[in-house]
Structure formats: C-alpha cells, structure tokens
C-alpha cells in the first residue's frame with residue numbers, strides 16, 4: 001500500500017497548491033463553492049480568514065484568529081459598506097458589491113470595527129498568540 005502513482009501525486013500536489021486544506025483523505029474534484037477565489041497572496045506563517053458582508057451585517061460578526069492572520073472581507077450586498085476599525089487605525093474604502101478588503105493582524109487583542117455608512121453594523125476580530 002506504499003505505492004503512490006504519479007497521477008495521484010499530481011492530484012495531491014494540485015490540491016495542496018490550491019490550498020484545499022480541509023483534511024479530506026480522498027482527493028475529489030468538488031470545488032469549495034462558498035469560498036471566494038481570491039488571490040493566494042504570498043508570505044509564510046500567517047493563515048487566512050474571511051468575513052462576508054451581507055444583508056447589512058458582518059458574518060460572522062465575531063471571529064477569532066491567530067496573530068499574523070489575514071482577514072478578508074467581501075461585500076455581497078449591492079449597497080456599499082466599509083470596514084472601519086473603531087480605533088481609527090485602519091479603514092477600507094467604500095466597498096462596492098463583490099469588492100474585498102483585507103487586513104493582517106500583527107498583534108494580539110480584540111479589534112472592534114463597524115461600517116461608517118451604517119453605524120449599526122458592528123464586528124469584532126479577536127486575535128490571539
């Protein structure tokens with residue numbers, strides 16, 4: 001059972017290159033339909049996480065990530081929204097439909113943010129070591 005065919009090796013390599021990291025033991029051709037096909041940026045060490053902006057809300061409203069994680073917000077509303085940190089440390093431009101904004105969290109802490117256009121839209125990113 002130790003023999004691995006070249007074809008299997010290619011499939012595994014392709015899956016790894018695509019970042020298919022769900023840990024399935026059987027390589028399949030099923031694409032992750034929910035994940036936006038954003039560019040896989042370089043840089044080692046960090047992981048990635050995603051927040052969707054939909055129906056005037058951040059989803060999930062609270063996420064926990066490790067230091068070094070890049071979080072990407074994607075606006076799925078037709079209405080423009082922003083991702084603006086309450087401290088004023090960073091903000092996106094107004095994101096049109098399908099636009100994205102990302103922020104890499106280099107320090108631990110709890111970072112609250114909101115939408116400048118709709119102040120009732122709030123979210124939190126909790127960053128741990």
Ligand SMILES: [Cu+2]
Nearest residue numbers: 081115117118
């Ligand atoms: Cu908004």
